Amino acid sequence: MKDILAELKKKAAEILPEVSYFICYGSGFDLLHSAPLFVKDKGDIDRLVLNRFCIHNLTSYLPPQKWPPGWLLEPGEKIGLVLKGCDSRSVIHLLAEKAILRSRVIIIGLPCWGMIDVNKLRNRIDINRINRVEQDKESIMLFTDANEVSADIKDILYDKCINCQYPNTLISDHFIGAKKEPDKGVQPFGKVLELERMSLLERSAFWDKEFARCIRCKACRNVCPVCYCQNNCLLDTRVPHWIKERVDANSNRWYHLIRAFHLAGRCTECGECARVCPMRIPINLLAMKMNSELFELFGFRSGIDVNIKPPLMTFQLEEDKL
Amino acid sequence: MITNGKKYEGPGGNPYIPMLATVTKLYSETPNIKSLHVVLDDKEQMKHVSFEPGQVAQLSLFGSGESTFVINSSPLAKEHLQFTIMKTGEVSGAFHDLSEGAKIGLRGPLGNWFPYQHMEGKNIVLIAGGLGLAPLRPFMFYLLANRHKYKNIQLIYGARSPGDLCYSQDWTIWREHDSKVKITLTIDRDVPGWEYKVGFVPTIVKEEAPSAENTIAVTCGPPIMIKFVLQELEKLGFAPEQIYTTLERRMKCGLGLCGRCNIGPKYVCIDGPVFSLAELKALPNEL
Amino acid sequence: MQSEPRIIGFLCNWCSYAGADMAGTSRLKQPASVRIIRLPCTGRINPLLPLKALVDGADGVLISGCHPGDCHYREGNLYARRRLELLHRFLPFVGIDPKRLRYVWVSASEGQRWQAIVGEFTEQIKKLGTAKAQ
């Protein structure tokens, strides 16, 4: 990863004069967190970081509708960013929706070996006292003053990284490093299957319990790379009054159902909604379920091919499976 | 009970609870602006109603919500309180659909007012655009009732077209008031039959060129109008201390608690809505 | 279940609404369980509309439009077909019985078909019992 970082810094320095910002990763508040970094000056390139904690999908910052004019881009300016394989699916989908212009984005691609879910480390070590981290492709060592813990990467990866099918950036202007082979195992829709084994009542109870915790901070919506209605979002308006201001399990369920349907055929499975949730609700499962049905009905996977029209934006007179 | 310059106590000492009131009259000022007369259901309270020119109140339409409006009837009249509402959102739209006799809620008066005592012995220029005349209306009533305390009074009032001018019956009366109030009316673009001025309000301010000498200017209207009026006034030699304006912000509680109407450390709902330009210049630039 | 179930019908103005009307004018007997909302086209149906009806406690939702290929606007019902199928498949994932939702195609001349569908669907909903408002 060190070689890739060095090359990434080099590339970043090269394209920096062309772009208003280069969006990448910098260090976070501790050794187990990285954070999005917006580089404008050459001097900041040294702050770039690349490790197993660069989970953020930087595509979230791309749709211009999401941000008021003058914040990120002036008309005609370009933006540069580094994308993992999974994140690049979001860009492909935004291009398919014509929500962004390819000519305005410079993408640096790289291979990815999966990102570590800090929540899966909690039970192994006091994550507040980590003072050293050593990592390679297969394992990670964490040190505190008192003890040290090593872990097999496979056990602590984000769910979406297990058996990743898209480890390399799918669309890029510059690709750094050697491409990684996709994992052998197949686990396309993850926990959806687990939930489907429940009875109707059990599932209803499962979601009741999950949605009761939701605080409607709207982080899931705001982080979503394909949610870009900004001030015109249905979830913010009282005319028409689709959703009550009241925060309770029922109203929250409705909030997430609205989002699920607005994401139908659009979600690129980056999992950011579930990651950012401060209440640890597996929200991404709703859109994943949509995706699994769309795959079954139309063989569609979002964010793979710019030229494929998302299935709900088109039709066939004679449908194969309807 | 409504009392002069005091905090709104609210029924049971709870300032979130409105007093019940009835809409006694409702009429159109312009195609999207209506005025309504409101009378408190408690007759004792209505008898003691008292507010200062420039103060606002929160009107409730239960089921739709609550919104802030300036009280624009004469502070001296006790029969009713008048409000003027432009149809813009959920609550204002619902008010437009009311009929006479409708039950509503009222919290107020809230906020500060025009410091008329400090203006005594001076010339007053009121500059308003569109519905911006609403906060100046009670002030004008006050000035006329205390005419001897003030020198020259001028009103410059403009709107897009003659049909967009509010309170037409008032300024006819004010103009004919025997105590020399100069009324200058303007519309943005000329139409047949219009016998007054034509041009944007700031242009007319420049044209009328009220003297800054011993004068207070009070302006209210759309933000863009205010911006250019302020520029013209400064060119005419008005110091920031001589200019007052009244601000609008999105408000919810009206009590300085819900947090959205602040400009720096000042809350428009309790420290405003009336600010002198000098006060605004001392605040962070976040209009 | 007490009395008739509450079923919300979303009907296309051009075919199914006329079909239901025909069933009525022909005095075809049918249960009074469906409250009909008339729409210009099934393509107008945001899947959130039937979903909200179900979430807010409707016992069933019946959607009916023109037969595929016969849309007054040429293609509205073809979009709708995809959306409604997706909705139908999604419902059980959040704990709503998919048997409470049905989408069908009924033309203006099919009064009898409408009568049959309403009868059948009402029976089905009666068997499921009252929905819990969520």
Added chain:
Amino acid sequence: MPKAIMQDKLNDWLDSIASKYQLWAPQDKDGACLLSPYTPGAPVNLKCRPQLSAKKALFPQTECLLKYQYHKDKSKPEETELSISAANPNQKTVIWGIAPCDVSGISFFENVFIGAGYQDTYFKTRRSNTLIAAIACQHAESTCFCEAVGGSPVSAPDADLLLTRIDHEYVVEALTNEGATLIDEGLFTTVEEAKLNAMQQVKEAALSKLSKPFELGSLPSVADKFLKAFESPYWKEATAACLSCGICTFVCPTCYCFNITDEAQGMHGQRLRCWDACMFSTYTLEASGHNPRNIKFQRYRNRLSHKFSYLITNNNVLGCTGCGRCIKECPVGIDLRSIISHILAE
């Protein structure tokens, strides 16, 4: 004199409190640690710092302010009568097992909601019916900085009880007479001198665990520095990654912005107060389309200036208890500490 209770007796104690009060206690809920209404016998977690602060017990996320009802007399269809009734949340409550930073949060609310300005009737009613049992914090996280903003992890002067864990035992000090009534004699033992010394040692050890990322200085000077930094280009840079979500405000023990909306159900309904967040782009959006804080750096600047300047000017209080939740939960790693340090140094 302080009393002591063994860890395995805690549930008995809580069951006894819960029989007389509505009781809030920190509990694990599906991977999240939350301060929740206590159900008898349920395990409590005194080692976690709940994801949401204790403000939710006194300032609930959704609160009914009033109920209204329209009445129609069928013989006079043109007339409608209206009646309203204010909610009165006067249930006796105990908030149990919260850290000193959360107690400071409640003290902060007292300053703002029932201080010199308008009185918030609902908060006042709730507060006057609530007792607080705090616990000395021995599990500082990497995001904690309470001492830097004038707090302490081991003392909570505004609480009614203070618990200190020593191994499998809790020493309970009554700070008020009302607090003392919560101590159920049968479950507690008296405390010897040696144990008091041990308690003192535990508290001192907790103090030494904390980092102090910045030197604040006097409150007026902080207020002044933030006001002067208003036009600083740093705000834009520091908030570039911000998503404008409500996490930092909702988890914050001192954020109190709210929205008031009506919820109608036919002829009757409620007026609700719900948490709102100054970070939402629609928060200050006016009906005209004008938005005084349209860009996210303006909103973030307002949020921090409010906490570190405006509140000092208006209420002589700092709007931060150093709990670190906003840092820990921020999905894009915006670190309040580094921003404060930067503004103080600017």
